[in-house]
Every structure is written in C-alpha cells, then in structure tokens.
Amino acid sequence: MNTQTATAQQADPQRKSHLPEGDRRRRPKASGRAGMPLARRLIQPAFILVAGLIMALVLIAAQGYEPFSTLGAGLDYALGNPASIARTLAWGLPLFVASIGVCLAYRSGMFNIGAEGQIYAGAMAAALAGAYIGPMLSGLHLLLCLLFAAVVGGLIAAGLGWLRAAWGVDEVLSTLLSNYIIMLFCAYLATSPLRDPARQSGTTKEVFDTAMFGEIMPRTQLTSALFVVIVLCAATWWLSERSVTGYRWRMTGESPDFAAASGISVKKARIASMATSGALCGIGGALLVTASQGRFWTEIGTGIGWDAVLIALISRARPVPAIIWVSVYCIMRSAARGIEQVSTVPSELSLVLISGIIIAAAARAGIFSQFTALKQRFAHVKGH
Amino acid sequence: MDWIDAFLASGIRFTTPILLAALACLPTAWTKDLNVGLEGAMLFGAFSGVVIGLSTESGIAAVGLTVLIGAACGAVFGYLITYLRVNVFVAGIVLNVFAAGATVYLLRSMFGVKGTLSDDRIPAMASVSIPGIDGIPVLGAVLSGHSILTYVSWAIIVVAALAVRYTVLVRHLKAAGEHPAALTAAGGNVTRMRILAQVWCFALCGLAGVQLSMGQLTLFTEGMTSGLGFVALAAVIFCRGKVLLLALMSVGFGLSSAVAVQVNASVMPPQFAQMIPYLVAFIGLIVLARTAKDGGIRIATPVLED
Numbered sequence: 194m195n196t197q198t199a200t201a202q203q204a205d206p207q208r209k210s211h212l213p214e215g216d217r218r219r220r221p222k223a224s225g226r227a228g229m230p231l232a233r234r235l236i237q238p239a240f241i242l243v244a245g246l247i248m249a250l251v252l253i254a255a256q257g258y259e260p261f262s263t264l265g266a267g268l269d270y271a272l273g274n275p276a277s278i279a280r281t282l283a284w285g286l287p288l289f290v291a292s293i294g295v296c297l298a299y300r301s302g303m304f305n306i307g308a309e310g311q312i313y314a315g316a317m318a319a320a321l322a323g324a325y326i327g328p329m330l331s332g333l334h335l336l337l338c339l340l341f342a343a344v345v346g347g348l349i350a351a352g353l354g355w356l357r358a359a360w361g362v363d364e365v366l367s368t369l370l371s372n373y374i375i376m377l378f379c380a381y382l383a384t385s386p387l388r389d390p391a392r393q394s395g396t397t398k399e400v401f402d403t404a405m406f407g408e409i410m411p412r413t414q415l416t417s418a419l420f421v422v423i424v425l426c427a428a429t430w431w432l433s434e435r436s437v438t439g440y441r442w443r444m445t446g447e448s449p450d451f452a453a454a455s456g457i458s459v460k461k462a463r464i465a466s467m468a469t470s471g472a473l474c475g476i477g478g479a480l481l482v483t484a485s486q487g488r489f490w491t492e493i494g495t496g497i498g499w500d501a502v503l504i505a506l507i508s509r510a511r512p513v514p515a516i517i518w519v520s521v522y523c524i525m526r527s528a529a530r531g532i533e534q535v536s537t538v539p540s541e542l543s544l545v546l547i548s549g550i551i552i553a554a555a556a557r558a559g560i561f562s563q564f565t566a567l568k569q570r571f572a573h574v575k576g577h
Numbered sequence: 578m579d580w581i582d583a584f585l586a587s588g589i590r591f592t593t594p595i596l597l598a599a600l601a602c603l604p605t606a607w608t609k610d611l612n613v614g615l616e617g618a619m620l621f622g623a624f625s626g627v628v629i630g631l632s633t634e635s636g637i638a639a640v641g642l643t644v645l646i647g648a649a650c651g652a653v654f655g656y657l658i659t660y661l662r663v664n665v666f667v668a669g670i671v672l673n674v675f676a677a678g679a680t681v682y683l684l685r686s687m688f689g690v691k692g693t694l695s696d697d698r699i700p701a702m703a704s705v706s707i708p709g710i711d712g713i714p715v716l717g718a719v720l721s722g723h724s725i726l727t728y729v730s731w732a733i734i735v736v737a738a739l740a741v742r743y744t745v746l747v748r749h750l751k752a753a754g755e756h757p758a759a760l761t762a763a764g765g766n767v768t769r770m771r772i773l774a775q776v777w778c779f780a781l782c783g784l785a786g787v788q789l790s791m792g793q794l795t796l797f798t799e800g801m802t803s804g805l806g807f808v809a810l811a812a813v814i815f816c817r818g819k820v821l822l823l824a825l826m827s828v829g830f831g832l833s834s835a836v837a838v839q840v841n842a843s844v845m846p847p848q849f850a851q852m853i854p855y856l857v858a859f860i861g862l863i864v865l866a867r868t869a870k871d872g873g874i875r876i877a878t879p880v881l882e883d
Binding site for chain 1 (some may be wrong): 618666670685686807843850862867
C-alpha cells in the first residue's frame with residue numbers, strides 16, 4: 194500500500210524504492226517493445242511456455258501417470274477435432290470480452306479488478322432484460338440484453354473511475370471492494386425479490402428463447418455469440434491501439450502529467466476508459482446468460498473476473514496478446530478436463546498452472562538478474 | 578436474553594478468523610506490501626490444519642505445523658516480492674486463485690474427495706470455558722466458551738499494541754514502508770523487514786485458517802474462507818495501520834457476519850449484513866481520500882515485470 198504524497202492529478206506513482214541501489218521498475222509501456230529485436234521479444238513467451246510445460250509434466254508425473262501421453266490425450270480432447278475446438282472456444286467467449294475490457298482500462302492506468310462484480314452486474318442485467326422484456330425479435334432482444342448489461346457494467350465502472358479521477362479514491366482498492374458489494378447485491382436480488390419461484394433459491398427466471406444465441410455448431414455450445422465477440426475484440430483493439438481516443442487514454446496511462454500538459458483531459462480519459470472497460474465486462478457477463486446459462490444464478494461467473502485480471506496482467510494490457518492468452522487459457526482448461534477423463538489428475542490443474550505461469554513470468558526478470566548477480570559474485574571470488 | 582448470548586457468541590466466533598487475518602495483514606500494510614492474498618493463505622491454512630490433524634490426530638501438531646509451514650511459505654513469498662521483484666499485488670491476487678485451485682487439486686488427488694473432507698479422526702480445537710464467568714449472561718457469552726485460538730488472537734492484539742508502542746522492530750517495519758532510505762541509513766535491513774512482515778502474515782493466516790476448519794467444525798470445504806480474507810483486508814484498509822482500530826473493526830465485521838446468520842432473512846436479508854464490511858471500508862476509503870492531506874491510500878498500478 195502506498196501512502197504517497199500524491200495529489201489527485203499525479204496518477205500511478207511508482208512505489209518508492211525499497212532497494213538501496215534503486216528500483217528499476219518501469220511503467221508497462223515505457224520499455225518500447227516495437228523497437229526490440231524479435232528474438233528478445235520472444236524470450237518472455239518462450240520462458241512462460243517452457244515453465245508452464247515443465248510444471249504440467251511434473252504435476253502429471255507426480256500423480257503417477259506417464260506425463261507426455263497424458264498431456265497428449267488432454268490436448269487431443271481440447272483440440273482433437275472441430276467439435277472439440279468449438280467446445281473449447283465456447284467456454285472462453287465471455288472471458289475474451291472481459292479480458293480485453295480489463296486490458297483497456299489497465300492501458301489507461303486504471304487497474305480495474307472489479308471485473309468480477311461488473312460481470313455479475315452485467316449477467317444480472319441481461320437476465321432481467323431477457324426474462325422480463327419480450328419475447329420479441331431475437332436479434333433485437335439480444336441487442337437489448339447486451340446493451341442493458343453494457344450500460345449497467347459501464348455505469349458501475351464509470352462511477353468508480355469518477356471517484357478516482359475527481360476525488361483520488363484509489364481505484365485498485367475501490368474496485369476490489371466493489372466486487373463483493375455488487376455480488377452480494379445480485380445474490381440478494383436472485384434469492385429474494387427476483388427469484389424464480391419454481392426453482393431453488395438463488396436463480397432468476399429463465400430468459401425468453403429470443404434472448405438466447407443460437408448454436409452455430411450442434412452440440413458444442415458454440416453459439417453465434419462468437420461473432421459478437423470477434424466484433425467487440427476487433428473494435429476494442431482499434432479503439433485502444435489505432436484511434437485518437439485510444440492514444441489519449443494510453444498517454445494518460447503512461448504519463449498523466451505529460452498527458453495533462455499536452456492538453457488531454459486526464460479526468461475524462463480515466464472515466465471514459467473505465468466506463469468502456471466496465472461495459473465490456475458487463476457484456477461478458479451478459480454472454481454468460483445469453484450464450485449458455487439462460488438465467489442468472491448466484492455463482493454464474495465465479496472466478497471469470499479474476500481470470501480476466503490475470504490475463505490482463507500477463508499480456509501486459511495489450512489486446513492482441515490478451516486474445517492469444519485467453520485462447521491459451523481456454524486450451525489449458527479444456528485439456529485439463531481431458532486429462533481428468535483419462536487419469537485421476539483433477540481438472541483444477543489448469544488453475545494451478547495459470548497461477549504458476551504468472552508467478553514465473555513475473556519473477557523472470559528477477560530470476561535472471563539474481564542469476565547474473567550470482568555469476569558475477571563467483572567471478573569476483575575467482576578473481577581474488 | 579438467550580438470543581443476545583447466542584448472537585454475541587456467534588459474533589465472537591466469526592470475529593476470530595477475521596481478527597487473526599487482519600492482524601496478519603497489518604505488518605504488510607506497515608511495510609507497504611499490502612498482502613491481498615489473505616483469502617488464499619487462510620484457505621491453505623485451513624487445508625493444512627485438517628490434513629495434518631487427520632494424519633497425526635493431534636490438534637497441537639496441526640496448529641504448530643501449520644504455523645511453521647505458513648512461516649516458510651511467507652519466507653518464499655517474501656523472497657518473491659523482494660529479491661525476485663514480483664509485484665506484491667500481483668502475487669497476492671495469484672495466491673488467491675492458486676489457493677482456490679490447489680486446495681481442490683490436493684483434496685481430490687490426496688483423498689479422492691470432492692467438496693468436503695470430514696473425518697471423525699480430525700481433532701477439534703478444545704473450547705475453553707472459564708469457570709465463574711461462564712454462567713454470567715452476556716459476559717459469559719463474550720468471554721467464555723471459545724476455542725483457544727480466540728484467546729490467542731486477543732493476546733496478539735495486546736502484544737501488537739504494546740509492540741507498536743515500545744519496540745524497535747515495529748518502528749523498523751514501518752520505516753521499511755515509509756522511508757526505506759532512512760532505515761538503511763540507520764543500519765536496518767529493508768529487505769529483511771519486508772520478508773519478516775510476510776512471514777508473520779502467512780503464519781497468522783495459517784492460524785486463521787485452522788480456526789476456520791478446526792475451531793468449531795472439523796472439516797474442510799472447498800472455498801471455505803468465502804470472502805473472510807477480504808473482510809479482513811477491508812478492516813486493514815480502513816484502519817491504516819492502527820492496531821486497536823483494527824481490532825475494533827474486526828469485531829464489528831464479525832458481529833455483522835453474525836447478523837447475517839442469526840437474524841431472520843425476512844427481517845434483514847443476509848446479503849445486506851454481509852455487505853457491511855465492504856461498504857464500511859469503501860466509505861472509509863472515500864472519506865480518507867477526501868480528508869487526508871496526502872491524498873489517502875494509493876496502490877501503484879501493478880506491473881507484471883519491468
């Protein structure tokens with residue numbers, strides 16, 4: 194926790210150095226990746242891939258199975274034929290939207306870890322719009338559900354963004370706390386006033402059929418929501434990386450003082466980027482309802498928001514790496530399911546792996562510099 | 578007056594794990610490495626307590642070993658965030674996800690159970706009833722009949738409050754967060770202090786977890802911390818490093834959890850009572866940002882690596 198002597202305008206002060214020799218941590222974008230040679234850019238993914246593979250193999254071997262063939266069986270389950278690829282992808286659709294939403298805000302210097310809450314709010318909004326309005330023309334109804342979810346998610350995030358921009362309320366902590374307030378409120382709605390009397394407590398009424406995406410591949414749960422996700426990802430990429438607005442937001446994230454000095458409204462950028470981020474998370478939640486569950490229930494999206502935050506971290510808030518990482522994560526999850534079917538390795542393997550991978554990725558620079566320091570020390574000892 | 582007794586007793590029961598976890602987190606707030614992984618650390622503590630209890634059939638061994646393992650994990654965590662320069666916030670978030678996955682993973686691969694592990698051989702923590710006070714209506718419910726760890730947590734409050742007043746160690750911990758350069762100049766070791774705070778945090782989170790899984794019940798359930806770690810975190814965020822305020826907040830949050838369970842759902846929906854800690858911390862955060870001269874609490878936007 195940093196109780197910095199920071200004014201509200203001076204965003205994101207780097208923590209003061211704990212190491213006497215000076216902390217050389219930089220801001221996410223400052224390292225100028227475009228100029229880096231390809232080989233150096235590939236070090237990080239290669240390191241992560243190798244670390245992840247080793248962890249997976251060790252964990253499988255520890256359960257007494259032949260690691261390579263078991264892993265192969267898992268991958269075959271995830272990617273073996275078009276139907277399994279579709280199934281793998283179907284689970285990840287909400288995560289794609291939510292991750293890219295978290296990335297967008299993170300890029301603007303706003304760490305939105307309230308994704309979980311915004312997803313729940315979006316899911317609730319979509320479930321209500323789907324069940325209490327209509328039935329009507331399916332496309333229109335779906336649009337309404339998504340729009341409703343986007344507005345709810347966006348408003349929540351915009352409010353938190355405003356608190357940060359106007360009053361300097363730390364958005365990392367406020368979004369963290371907002372998660373539980375929103376989730377508990379949704380749980381209240383689903384158990385008391387809006388619960389489906391015909392079902393057990395904690396679920397809302399089922400949405401009309403017109404508020405459900407149709408399957409595009411039979412019995413894979415892959416729905417036409419796929420196209421919505423593709424459009425949203427492409428639009429967000431354009432907004433973040435190619436548009437003037439996105440440039441302003443990124444500037445705000447990298448150096449708020451510079452942005453302010455060059456005439457960018459930091460306040461506006463912060464609120465708007467948070468609102469967009471929240472809207473995307475809300476849509477992610479809406480997809481949970483309209484593309485698979487068909488109703489809201491109290492544990493509809495458990496963990497997806499946190500997954501999105503982890504993915505935003507590991508992809509350093511870049512949209513394209515984020516999409517790649519979500520795909521990788523989907524494959525990991527699906528493969529873990531497959532492994533569970535051929536062995537007794539629990540499918541929680543994927544959760545264990547993704548956490549291990551992120552810590553390995555975060556520690557990589559530190560490991561390398563420790564290693565170099567050690568080598569230098571040995572050289573020093575030898576020199577005497 | 579039975580319901581008051583029942584309510585207070587249940588409030589104290591809820592308070593203990595929150596209080597232990599909040600006291601665990603406190604030094605990490607001093608060193609400005611706020612550990613948001615309380616939930617995960619508690620979950621591991623609960624799991625380890627049950628597993629060790631089941632295999633040794635001894636409550637003391639379960640508590641002792643869990644604290645030791647916690648301390649060791651804290652050292653590893655401290656090493657990660659200092660020498661390997663992993664962002665502490667990232668590490669904390671990952672710890673929560675990791676604990677949720679890993680405890681289920683271990684539960685299923687070690688015992689082949691899904692959901693809940695309960696066994697008669699898991700020893701229960703002895704509950705202490707103080708003779709004399711036991712029979713007094715309200716006082717008895719508050720002071721007597723709790724598990725040993727409840728009394729331990731009260732002792733830790735006293736020790737921590739005294740330590741803040743009189744010891745150099747706490748001053749060093751705070752200096753490591755507020756002014757590392759000054760601590761270095763004074764001959765202290767910033768890195769060691771930061772690691773020490775994490776060791777303390779994990780050891781105490783282990784205790785909080787054991788209290789959950791062996792304090793009243795003797796079982797482990799997937800995700801049994803159910804947000805208590807974040808309630809404790811809310812208390813730490815709210816109290817800004819003050820021990821007594823922290824204890825007070827923890828008791829308040831424990832009582833509000835008891836309201837959620839004890840009060841009839843038609844009178845007050847349980848979710849609203851559960852919301853209280855987060856709302857209080859949230860409002861506290863806003864008030865702090867509006868009133869504090871230095872702009873309140875600020876967590877630097879976490880960066881995965883430089």
